[in-house]
Amino acid sequence: MIKIENLTKFYGERLAVDDISFNIERGEVVGFLGPNGAGKTTTMRAITGYLMPTDGEIWVADYNMRKDPLKGRQQIGYLPETIPLYTDMSTRAYLRFVARLRGLDRKKAQKRIDEVVELCRLEEYINVLTGKLSKGFRQRVGLAQAIIHDPEVLILDEPTVGIDPLQVVQTKELIKELGRKRTILLSTHILPEVNLICERVIIIHQGRIVAEDSIENLSSILEGRQRLRLKINGPVDEVTENLSKINALSEVSYRDPYYLLEFPIDQEPQNEINQMLTRGGWTLLSMEAVELSLEDIFVKLTSKREEEQ
Amino acid sequence: MRRIFLICEKELGTFLTSPMAYIVTAIFLALSGASFSTYLAQTSYSDTSIRGFLEAGQLLILLFSALLTMRLISEERKLGTWEMLLTAPVREYEIVLGKFLSCLIVLGGMLVLTLFFPILLVILGDPDLGPIFTSYLGLMLLGCSSLSIGIFASSLTPNQIVSAVIAGGILFGLWFLGPVGNLVPDPVGEILSYFSLSHHFPGFMRGVVDTRAIVYYLTVAAVFLFLSVRSIETERWR
Secondary structure: OEEEEEEEEEEOOEEEEEEEEEEEOOOOEEEEEOOOOOOHHHHHHHHHOOOOOOEEEEEEOOEEOOOOHHHHHHOEEEEOOOOOOOOOOEHHHHHHHHHHHOOOOHHHHHHHHHHHHHHOOOHHHOOOEHHHOOHHHHHHHHHHHHHOOOOOEEEEEOOOOOOOHHHHHHHHHHHHHHHOOOEEEEEEOOHHHHHHHOOEEEEEEOOEEEEEEEHHHHHHHHOOEEEEEEEEEOOHHHHHHHHHOOOOOOEEEEEOOEEEEEEEOOOOOHHHHHHHHHHHOOEEEEEEEOOOOHHHHHHHHHHHHHHHO | OHHHHHHHHHHHHHHHHOHHHHHHHHHHHHHHHHHHHHHHHHOOOOOOOOHHHHHHHHHHHHHHHHHHHOOOOHHHHHHOHHHHHHOOOOOHHHHHHHHHHHHHHHHHHHHHHHOHHHHHHHHHOOOOHHHHHHHHHHHHHHHHHHHHHHHHHHHHOOOHHHHHHHHHHHHHHHHHHHHHHHHOOOOHHHHHHHOOOOOOHHHHHHOOOOHHHHHHHHHHHHHHHHHHHHHHHHHHHO
């Protein structure tokens, strides 16, 4: 449904996307992961036709975005990172404008507005100016405009950023619901976000794809290790030295004021740590498990890749 | 075509719901009205023409074109709606023409309100209607040029103030090419004058419809509308 071949995009001298290729089949829901500045937004803008690639080709629903941009764009529903709202229009007027812009006639537009308003639960806000809506509802209006013409392909750029946790859950459910019939590419820089919704993940870092796999496969690579964060009352040098002596731990580092410990998932170093603390007469102030952050994952994936090469 | 009208309709809605168009119209009417009546008083009401209105009106149209158009594209960029427009199945020229048309309608409305001046003259005196008619044609043509320059300026920057300043710069620059042209010896002076927005207007005030003048104003409009379209297109390649 979406096919990208050797996409490259320069902004002046700066290389934003470096020769990436991928395929998304009809009906797939794919997560597009990467830290800020990795090239997610640029890639999505190229797919939607907002930007022309410096090099490479993009097909959406078999339309080449260079040769048939209008037909291609008609197949896509797009929620940009900045929610595109005319703040002086009511939700209804705004959705009507987008629907008509997308080529729906008056009657059809009215029908679709009713449908998407119900789907996105916007009934109470239909006559409110979009500029007066809270961030969460703006996001929903943004989603509503993306699906108003019932597109086959949905491109969602950070659809859950900046909204409160309850709304994040609702938005995720909505996207899941939308994904039943559609092909979706959604970007995020938060890992747990994709677990619920996506079948497959593409990870991009510094303009290149570093991994592309199903969620299960990626998790098995990444979850082979566990992390603990400790706060210990004691001299840093001695504590670090003693921690390093514990065999079960594969990595020990100190980032003020915490000690970061890493170990394989089948190990249980807690007892040894306790014994060590007692021996040294130090006090444990806190101990907590730490999730791997996306940045750590990138580091791992990129270093793993380099090793392979 | 349908999308041009759709965008025009949307812009008109924004004009009518925001205070900008009303303020601009009110000030336009007040200033041109003041100039209209001052002129009549100066000639002791012997010259029953709208000359006073026109003298102020032509410059006010330049100024207000810059103000009316400054938000057209700049604001869309700032709101992020630009990205939505450019990823919708709409061509760049449809966006530009739709926006241009909406301004033209607002300007037309403003000029319709100034018909109050000639109507007053008809009731109270015996004006020559020919020059009045051609003057309005001239104002509309001048408006076409000015508005297209304003739209071009707006396509260059997300900042409305910067857009208005660029538009004002181009507009008054082109306007004062005329007086400059008069100071420079021909043929350079003549060429400068021909490219000036002010050079072609006095003919309309005298009741003369010169094809060259019409061609000039419409060409300026076409050139700047074309440049606006190009400016939007190149943005995708940037």
